[in-house]
Every structure is written in structure tokens, then in C-alpha cells.
Amino acid sequence: MTTEDIPDSTLAPPDVIFQNINFSVRATYNVFSDKRKTILHNINGEFRAGELTAIVGPSGSGKTTLLHILAGYKKNFCGSVLINDIDRFSSPEKSCYIMQEDCLHPLLKVVEIMTICAHLKLGDNYSNNAKSLRVKKILESIGLGTVLNTLTGNLSGGQRKRLGIALELIDNPPIMFFDEPTSGLDSSSTKQCVAMLRNLARQNRAVICTLHQPSATVVEMFDHLYCLSNGRCCYAGDPVRVSDFVKVTGLECPPYHNPADFLLEVVGGEFGDYNSLLMSQIENGRVHTWRKIIPEWASPEQLSDEGEKVTTPDIPLIVNLDKTLSRTSLRSDSEFNASFCNQLSTLLKRCCLVTMRDKFHMYSRLVMHLIIGVLIGTFFFGMGDDAGRVFNNFSLFFFSTLFLAFSALQSTVISFPLEVPIIRKEYFNRWYSVGAYYLANTLADLPIQMGCAMFYCSSVYWMSGQPREFTRFVMFTFICTIVSLLAQSIGYFVGSSMRVMNGVMFGPLFIMPWVMMSGYFIQKRDAPGWSQPFFTMSYLRHGMEGLAASIYGYARLPLPCITEDYCHLRAPTKILKELDMVDINYSINVLVILGIYLFFKILTYFVLVYQLRVKR
Numbered sequence: 001m002t003t004e005d006i007p008d009s010t011l012a013p014p015d016v017i018f019q020n021i022n023f024s025v026r027a028t029y030n031v032f033s034d035k036r037k038t039i040l041h042n043i044n045g046e047f048r049a050g051e052l053t054a055i056v057g058p059s060g061s062g063k064t065t066l067l068h069i070l071a072g073y074k075k076n077f078c079g080s081v082l083i084n085d086i087d088r089f090s091s092p093e094k095s096c097y098i099m100q101e102d103c104l105h106p107l108l109k110v111v112e113i114m115t116i117c118a119h120l121k122l123g124d125n126y127s128n129n130a131k132s133l134r135v136k137k138i139l140e141s142i143g144l145g146t147v148l149n150t151l152t153g154n155l156s157g158g159q160r161k162r163l164g165i166a167l168e169l170i171d172n173p174p175i176m177f178f179d180e181p182t183s184g185l186d187s188s189s190t191k192q193c194v195a196m197l198r199n200l201a202r203q204n205r206a207v208i209c210t211l212h213q214p215s216a217t218v219v220e221m222f223d224h225l226y227c228l229s230n231g232r233c234c235y236a237g238d239p240v241r242v243s244d245f246v247k248v249t250g251l252e253c254p255p256y257h258n259p260a261d262f263l264l265e266v267v268g269g270e271f272g273d274y275n276s277l278l279m280s281q282i283e284n285g286r287v288h289t290w291r292k293i294i295p296e297w298a299s300p301e302q303l304s305d306e307g308e309k310v311t312t313p314d315i316p317l318i319v320n321l322d323k324t325l326s327r328t329s330l331r332s333d334s335e336f337n338a339s340f341c342n343q344l345s346t347l348l349k350r351c352c353l354v355t356m357r358d359k360f361h362m363y364s365r366l367v368m369h370l371i372i373g374v375l376i377g378t379f380f381f382g383m384g385d386d387a388g389r390v391f392n393n394f395s396l397f398f399f400s401t402l403f404l405a406f407s408a409l410q411s412t413v414i415s416f417p418l419e420v421p422i423i424r425k426e427y428f429n430r431w432y433s434v435g436a437y438y439l440a441n442t443l444a445d446l447p448i449q450m451g452c453a454m455f456y457c458s459s460v461y462w463m464s465g466q467p468r469e470f471t472r473f474v475m476f477t478f479i480c481t482i483v484s485l486l487a488q489s490i491g492y493f494v495g496s497s498m499r500v501m502n503g504v505m506f507g508p509l510f511i512m513p514w515v516m517m518s519g520y521f522i523q524k525r526d527a528p529g530w531s532q533p534f535f536t537m538s539y540l541r542h543g544m545e546g547l548a549a550s551i552y553g554y555a556r557l558p559l560p561c562i563t564e565d566y567c568h569l570r571a572p573t574k575i576l577k578e579l580d581m582v583d584i585n586y587s588i589n590v591l592v593i594l595g596i597y598l599f600f601k602i603l604t605y606f607v608l609v610y611q612l613r614v615k616r
């Protein structure tokens, strides 16, 4: 299959029509108050295919909110959004939403991130060759052909924005939403960016962006200007007719003044309050008489300043306009084009690539565990084989479980939330399912977390003089590993539920209460009756019991008495009795820890689904 075999169209050119959009949010954090603040007030509009639309307005006027509603990012609004007369959420038309932040993995090369995206977005129906041809074609046409092997973290701001667009062009969505695509760009890059967006629109796409303070030249590159003020529409029409429209207020746009700036000054109240008048003239977006009658399209080169080269992506035009023939194989019946297995394997490769490139993070985790292991091994040197120091050895068990739990929890609580914006963008643009991402992420990190626990145990176990038996070493290491995996799964739960700062504050709450029930400070038999179930649930206690079982259980011979003249606790059974661990069962400890691990894994999955699907 060649690149030409990958269809470039979906349905007929899409017009986005919205009617009576009303959107409000809770105005107070007081849960007992239902006071609401209305952000959009029954606004209307029509953004057509083939046109480049700018949503402008003073800061806080509701531009981003409107864009989120049109893109499907916000769902809890009143009114209707129609795409070719079909409700936005039932429409088969694909759209993409390119956020202001780039949300790119900085450690992936341009060509790698594009190829991964092609595998995910184009699914199983196309050959690798066809996908790679399409990737190259898009990158070259968008002006990124020379930076194929550059890490995305090293790209310039303009290149990162173009890469964000290139990624979404892979499955050729007919509707594209951009939140402030020109923010952070200089004037030349801004013009290039807008010329590129206009060229995309010319290929029968509806391209809709929010803009902040556009220059006169930039505004004129747009086909349609939609101006908001305090959540109401004050103008919808041709950017060059703004000055004529504003005349209804009796104000005159000064010569050589940017008409868009003038409109923003008027709606911003610099000359008095004319908003109601403007809104009634345009009927809150219902009037279309100010629209541009689109002439023969100017070539994109004409849009730039003299002598300035504008990047003009040459992505094939959408030609299939026949509604009956228009549904292409790019749109599968399921939500995603790639199968779950394909998503999983592609994401697994991506996770491994990112992990391998992030050498500092990976090695520092492993080396830190090794260094702490050696330090603790030196501190508790030889104590495991001395009946006179049984309680010191028990302290080692406690330290080991606590250290492994804390290090796994904290590193995840800090690192996972950084990934969430990337997942949010990619999931929203239908790259993959939450399940595929979550499983790939879990599997990719498993060897490193296990490596950390093993590095720690390998030094601590032998240096602290535990029994020279391989089976006991494996049992000891296994318990330490699953305790650290469990703490890591709690870290994922905390990291997916709250921001980094809150996570760092609340994360330890998931460990500290269980420390009291670990059996180290107070033994279960001495604890008050109400706390007994908590001892049963304490994963730290099960960790400690598992370690005690692997060291003192399974018919271990009496310990030598080295540092004392008389050792009361030489027999392992006596030691376990003294520690209130007579009835311990290693298998049950393992099962309980794995059960709690699974519980948090599943819980995190639902939190992620909620965060990505419901709460936007």
C-alpha cells in the first residue's frame, strides 16, 4: 500500500454551527452554595469549512471556553454545536485540538514521535512503508524535513508548534482547533504560522483559533473574525469590514489603525459602553451579512511580506465531497483506529525509548538504591546472624520496607503528573485508549522498579549477615520488590488524582498511618481492639511479616550468640513469638500485598478515565 492509498478525506467539508451556547461555572468554592457565574451568554456562530476563523476578544471574554466547547473538550454546556447539521458528539467527523502548550515528549526525535503517532492513528490497515511515507511527506510539507532526527526538546518554539500540527495532520482531521497558535512566536514566525493554518483551511478544513492581540497584517490573513466580549458576540464577519461595522457606534477607526485593535478597544470599553449595541447589531452571532464572500483564494505566498518565504504545507486537497462515498476506512467503528494490542506495543516501545533516553533519571534511581543499600548494609553489618541483635535486625526489616515504599511513592508522585498533560492531549485527539496507555506505562517501568529493589536487597541482605541461603534471599527480595511496587501504585493513584504539590503533601498519608500498624512500634496483641482490622490491612505489616518469615521461618536453625554471653532469643520460633509473628504465613503476606497492589492499580485506572473522559 502506498501513501496515496491512505485516504485524505472523511466526509463533506464540515461547517461548525453553534446555537444559543450558554456556559456557566460554580462561582464559589462553598459546596452549599449553588451560585453560578455565566461565562458564555447564548452565543451563536457559524465557522465554515475552507475558512480560517479567529476568535478574538479581551482577556477573560470567554475565547478559550468557547473553543473548548466547540472542540468537545467541555461537555456541560447548554445549546447545540452541530457539524454538518449533526450533533457534535454524534458526528462522525474527526476534529483535533491543538493546545497552547506543546505537550510533546522532549526525549523523542521528530521522526520517532511522528512514526509512533502514525502507528497509533492510522491503525493496522496500512503498511509501515505507507505510514513512513506519509510521515515524511507531512514533515517536509510543513517545513520540518531538516530536523527529522532532532529531539523535540531541542526544537524552536515555532518548530514545536508546527510539529504539534504535523502530528494531528497524520489522520487528516477536517476540523482543527488551535488555542493561541501564535503565542510566543515573533512576528515573522506568526505570519508563517497563520499562512500555514490558512493553507490548511484552503484544503476544505474548518480551522478555528483563538488569538490574542493579532497585528493588522495577521488579522487580514483570516477569513472570519469572531469577537467576544464578556461572553457575548460583538462581531462575526470579514476582518476587513470591522471598521465599517463599528461605525454603528458613531466611532470611526482612525486611519492606519489596526481595525481589530480598534474593535478590541471599543468592546474593552475605552470609548464608553457600546457592547450592547454591537451585540444587538450582530444579534449575538446570528447575523451573517458581514461575512466575507470568499473570492478566488489568494496564493499563500501573497500573504507574506515582500521577499519573506512562507511555509506552505502541500497536504493533498480533500477531493471527496460526495456524502455517500465520503466515509473512508480511516474512520473505524471503534473509537480508535489501532487495535488494543497495536496501541499497547507502540506505547510500550515509546515508554521504553523515553526511559532509555532519560538515563539520568533511570540510573539515579538504581544507583540511589544501591548506595542506600551499601550504607545500611555497613550500618547493620553482620547483625542478621547474631542472636544478641535480633531486635536490631528487626529494625532493618522496618527500615527496608519504609525506605522502599517511600522512594517508590515519592518518585512517582512527582514524575507522573508531568505526564498527565501529554496523555490528556493525546487521549483527547484519539491516539490511544486509557487502558493501553496505563498498561504500557506499568509494564515499561516494572523492570526498573524491580531493579531498584534488587539493587537494594543484594547489598543489604549479604552485608547485614542474613542466612546464606539463596531461597531466603529470593523470598526477602520478592517481598521488598512487591512492597515497592505497591507503594509505586499508590504513587500513581496520588499522582493521577492531584497536582504535584498536593501529591507531595498527601502522598505520605498513604504510608504513615500504616507505619503504626506495622508491628514495629506496637505489637498487634497489645494494640486496642478497634485497631485490629487495620493491622490486618497494613501492607507494611505484611511486608515486615514476609521479611520475618523469609529470615526466621521455614525451620531455620538456632542463631549463634556472638556479641552477648547469654542470648535469650536463639531459636527462630522464639524470636517470631517475641515479635508477635507466630502465625505468619509468607504466601498470605504475598497475596495480601499483591491484592492491595491490584486494588490501587484498578483504582488509578478509573481515576485516569475520570480525569480524561469526564472531568475536563
Ligand SMILES: Nc1ncnc2c1ncn2[C@@H]1O[C@H](COP(=O)(O)OP(=O)(O)OP(=O)(O)O)[C@@H](O)[C@H]1O
Binding pocket: 025, 026, 037, 039, 057, 058, 059, 060, 061, 062, 063, 064, 065, 066, 212
Ligand atoms: N472553571 C472556572 N471557574 C471559574 N471561572 C472560570 C472557569 N473557567 C473560566 N472561568 C472564567 O471565565 C472567564 C473566561 O475564561 P476564558 O479562559 O475562556 O477567557 P479567555 O478569553 O480565553 O481569556 P484569555 O485571553 O486571558 O486567555 C474568565 O473570567 C475566567 O476566569
